[in-house]
Structures are given as structure tokens and as C-alpha cells.
Amino acid sequence: MSRPAAVLTGLGAYVPPRTVPNEELSRRMDTSDEWIVQRTGISQRHWADPGVATSDLAVEAGHRALKSAVSGGFGDIDMVVVATTTPDQQCPATAPDVAARLDLGTVAALDVAAGCTGFVYALATASAALVAGYAERALVVGAETFHPFLNPADRGTAVIFGDGAGAVTLRRGTSDEAGAVQTVDLGSDGTLKDLVGIPGNGSRPRSTRPMQPDDQYLYMHGKEIFAHAVNRMAQSSSAVLAKAGWDVDEVDHVVGHQANLRILHALARELGVDRERLVCHIDQVGNTSAASIPLALADAAAKGHFQLHDRLLLTAFGAGLAWGSAAITWPEITLA
Amino acid sequence: MTSHISVQPEAVLDVLTTHFDVPAGTAADTDFQSLDLDSLVLIELAVILTRKYGVEVDGKELAAAGTAAKAAALVSEKTAHS
Numbered sequence: 448m449s450r451p452a453a454v455l456t457g458l459g460a461y462v463p464p465r466t467v468p469n470e471e472l473s474r475r476m477d478t479s480d481e482w483i484v485q486r487t488g489i490s491q492r493h494w495a496d497p498g499v500a501t502s503d504l505a506v507e508a509g510h511r512a513l514k515s516a517v518s519g520g521f522g523d524i525d526m527v528v529v530a531t532t533t534p535d536q537q538c539p540a541t542a543p544d545v546a547a548r549l550d551l552g553t554v555a556a557l558d559v560a561a562g563c564t565g566f567v568y569a570l571a572t573a574s575a576a577l578v579a580g581y582a583e584r585a586l587v588v589g590a591e592t593f594h595p596f597l598n599p600a601d602r603g604t605a606v607i608f609g610d611g612a613g614a615v616t617l618r619r620g621t622s623d624e625a626g627a628v629q630t631v632d633l634g635s636d637g638t639l640k641d642l643v644g645i646p647g648n649g650s651r652p653r654s655t656r657p658m659q660p661d662d663q664y665l666y667m668h669g670k671e672i673f674a675h676a677v678n679r680m681a682q683s684s685s686a687v688l689a690k691a692g693w694d695v696d697e698v699d700h701v702v703g704h705q706a707n708l709r710i711l712h713a714l715a716r717e718l719g720v721d722r723e724r725l726v727c728h729i730d731q732v733g734n735t736s737a738a739s740i741p742l743a744l745a746d747a748a749a750k751g752h753f754q755l756h757d758r759l760l761l762t763a764f765g766a767g768l769a770w771g772s773a774a775i776t777w778p779e780i781t782l783a
Numbered sequence: 784m785t786s787h788i789s790v791q792p793e794a795v796l797d798v799l800t801t802h803f804d805v806p807a808g809t810a811a812d813t814d815f816q817s818l819d820l821d822s823l824v825l826i827e828l829a830v831i832l833t834r835k836y837g838v839e840v841d842g843k844e845l846a847a848a849g850t851a852a853k854a855a856a857l858v859s860e861k862t863a864h865s
Binding site for chain 2: 713
């Protein structure tokens with residue numbers, strides 16, 4: 448039976464032009480192309496040039512998504528949600544700036560901070576607003592500029608993270624339409640908040656001690672996170688599939704957060720999905736956090752991997768800890 | 784009441800050889816350290832064993848166990864207390 452749902456109508460992606468291959472990093476720190484590829488699956492990443500901030504990437508990806516939207520018409524969008532861990536500033540949020548620069552007027556605009564799960568949380572936020580009738584059409588952007596937050600002395604993060612942005616447009620529709628967000632599953636575990644983060648300008652470090660130089664940088668206990676990532680994404684995937692009434696064998700494509708190829712392969716093993724159904728884009732862009740799922744969607748769509756009505760499982764995991772999954776069907780989309 | 788499962792060393796060895804690139808001739812009492820495994824393999828093995836036997840095992844515990852046989856004993860012990 449058909450019910451109200453958010454429906455995907457447009458898709459856009461943007462990565463800054465500067466490509467940073469593993470060889471370049473191996474000249475700067477104790478690492479090698481072989482080490483990085485074996486442990487992460489990453490061959491290169493894109494880093495924004497000095498002077499480029501997250502909103503700049505978000506505006507470009509948002510512009511492309513709006514151009515690709517079937518319904519067209521920039522003025523139709525009445526809500527903008529930007530998922531990011533690397534906003535232009537701590538305050539104000541990045542989304543109002545993105546909305547203004549896309550000439551969307553005085554629309555509702557907010558940031559969602561859910562780490563690498565940001566896009567799924569933002570998709571859920573916008574979908575809920577559309578289904579509730581609080582908005583008619585939404586732009587959801589995942590955008591990150593991680594390069595300035597990477598500690599050049601920490602090879603555990605410096606080789607992994609990249610910059611980029613991906614965006615989708617959504618409209619209010621029904622669940623039987625191609626492109627419908629069927630359902631989502633979201634979760635978190637704050638008891639493990641210290642496994643990954645950026646102390647930065649937060650009230651906790653500011654109220655308890657003098658700022659430390661490393662506070663500006665991302666830290667991550669990657670080995671501890673690995674098993675949590677696999678287990679939580681597998682559990683959340685199973686939960687969202689159960690809610691959607693889909694058997695795992697009916698899923699055409701699994702679009703997992705592109706954190707580490709080994710995590711994606713382990714996820715496939717846990718779900719009982721062959722690797723051919725995994726969408727993998729990490730080799731080209733690294734871990735782009737909240738941007739990773741829409742970037743992977745755009746890459747696969749551009750290569751013609753998705754067919755109308757294909758069933759997609761999106762699943763992500765990251766800082767918080769937070770995780771989430773979404774079940775969507777693939778619409779008719781022409782990339783800008 | 785307990786749900787003790789006796790995990791055979793061969794079962795752990797089978798997971799290791801099926802999913803990971805370990806040398807031919809690897810046995811239940813082969814030291815993990817001699818297999819030239821990278822730092823993620825035991826974490827991945829722990830994820831599989833955790834799902835398969837329903838008890839939480841992590842990579843550090845498997846590294847401390849050191850062999851497939853001792854890993855099997857560890858998982859058996861955990862199932863006895865689950």
C-alpha cells in the first residue's frame with residue numbers, strides 16, 4: 448500500500464580538483480602505496496586548495512543536484528540540510544550560506560552533525576519534514592573539507608580522509624514511486640564518543656583546560672572502531688531491511704559508508720552479500736565522511752550501474768558513535 | 784543453565800583459511816605471528832567469530848591467544864559464560 452514518502456529527484460557530486468595519490472603522502476610520512484592500499488583500499492583522495500571551505504564544495508554539489516532534478520526550478524526547494532563535521536565555522540551553521548549562494552531564498556536551513564553517518568541522518572531529517580508536510584522539496588548535502596583537520600604527523604588519519612561533497616534533491620511523494628525513501632534506521636552509542644573526534648573549539652576542552660595544539664586535529668582509534676563499524680552497519684542494515692520488508696537477496700546495491708574497503712568487505716560478509724553488489728568508490732576519494740554516500744551514488748550512477756527501480760541499501764557509521772541505514776529505490780535521474 | 788559450545792580448532796582454522804590469505808600448511812597450532820598477518824586480519828576474524836558463536840571476541844584477545852587452537856578454546860570458554 449502506498450504511503451507518503453520522500454522521493455529522490457536529483458543527484459550531484461563535486462570533488463576539488465587537486466588529486467593526492469598515495470605516492471605523494473609516502474614522500475611526506477612513513478607510509479607507502481602498498482601499505483595504504485592493503486589496509487584501506489584507498490589509492491588517492493582529493494584535497495581542497497587553501498581558501499576553499501566546506502560551503503564552497505557544498506554549493507557546487509548542490510548546484511549540480513538542482514540541475515539534475517527532474518522537477519527543475521531552484522525556487523521550488525524550501526529546505527536545505529547540510530551534513531558535515533567540518534563546517535565553515537562553529538557558528539553559524541553552513542546550510543543557510545549554502546542556501547543563499549544557491550539563490551534558494553529564505554528557506555529553512557540547518558546543519559546535521561552525525562559524523563560519517565551525517566548524510567543518512569540528514570536524509571532522514573529531510574524525509575521526515577517532507578512526509579510531515581513541513582516542506583515540499585528539500586536539498587540534502589553531505590560536504591566535508593577534512594584536509595585542514597588532518598594531523599600531518601598522524602598517518603592513521605592523514606592517509607584516509609579526503610574532501611568532497613555530494614547532494615540529492617527530494618520531493619514529497621509516495622512510497623511506490625521510483626526513488627522513494629522507503630524507511631530508515633538510526634542509532635547511536637555515546638559511551639564510545641572518545642573513539643573518534645575533533646576537540647576543536649568545543650565547550651568541553653574550552654571549559655576544562657587550555658587549548659592544546661592537537662585540539663584542532665581529527666583523532667581516530669581506527670582499530671577499535673573497525674569491529675563496531677562492521678557490526679553496527681550490519682545490524683542497522685538488517686533492521687532497515689526488515690522495516691522495508693526486503694530480503695537481503697532482493698537488494699541490488701549496498702552503498703556503505705566509504706571508510707575502508709576492508710570494512711565494506713567485512714560488511715558484505717556479515718550481510719551475506721556478494722562483493723559485486725557493493726558500491727565501492729573509496730579507491731578514488733578516500734573517506735569523505737558525510738559526503739561519501741552521495742559521492743559513491745553519483746559515481747555509480749554516472750557509470751550506469753543503477754537501473755530504474757533497483758533496490759539500494761545505504762548504510763553508514765561514524766563518530767558519535769552514530770550509525771544509520773536507509774532503503775531506497777532508484778529513480779530516473781540524469782546527472783548534470 | 785549454560786549454552787556451552789565446544790569450538791573445535793579446525794573450525795577457527797577453517798574461517799582463517801577461507802576468508803584470509805594465509806600460507807598453505809597453516810595448522811591449528813601455528814603461531815599467528817608467524818603468518819605475517821596485517822593488523823586488521825585478527826580484528827576481521829574476531830568479527831566473524833563473534834557472529835558465528837554469539838559471544839564477543841575482539842582482535843586483541845585473538846592476538847593474545849596466538850593460535851587457532853587457543854582462539855577456539857577462548858571462544859569455547861566465552862560461550863560457557865554467556
